[in-house]
Amino acid sequence: MPLPQNTFYKISFSFFILPIYCILFSASCNSANKTDKAGKDNLIIFELPAPVPVPAAEAQRIKINCRLWYDSVLKIKGFNGGIIVAKDGNIVFEQYRGTGHLPKPLLPWLF
Numbered sequence: 106m107p108l109p110q111n112t113f114y115k116i117s118f119s120f121f122i123l124p125i126y127c128i129l130f131s132a133s134c135n136s137a138n139k140t141d142k143a144g145k146d147n148l149i150i151f152e153l154p155a156p157v158p159v160p161a162a163e164a165q166r167i168k169i170n171c172r173l174w175y176d177s178v179l180k181i182k183g184f185n186g187g188i189i190v191a192k193d194g195n196i197v198f199e200q201y202r203g204t205g206h207l208p209k210p211l212l213p214w215l216f
Contacts, residue, residue: 187199
C-alpha cells in the first residue's frame with residue numbers, strides 16, 4: 106500500500122532537519138582542550154579611590170530617604186534580598202530581608 110503524499114514530505118523533512126540539529130549541537134559544545142582566554146595573565150584589577158568622608162547631615166538625609174523608600178515600596182511587596190546604598194565610598198544605608206528564618210513546615214516544597 107503506498108504512503109500518502111504528505112507522509113513522504115514529513116519523513117524527508119525529518120531526515121533533513123535531524124543532521125542540521127546534530128551539527129548545531131556538536132558545534133555548540135565546549136571542548137576541554139581549548140585554552141582559557143580569561144586566565145590569570147588577563148586579570149584586570151580595578152583600584153577604587155579611597156572613601157571620602159560624607160557629612161553626617163547628608164548621610165542621615167540619605168538614610169532617612171532610603172528607609173522611607175524601602176518601607177513604602179519594597180517592604181510592602183515582600184522584597185527578598187539586600188540593598189546597600191553608598192555615597193563617596195561610604196555605606197549610608199544597608200537593609201536585608203529574606204525567608205531564611207522561616208521554619209521547615211512553612212516551606213514543604215524545598216525539603
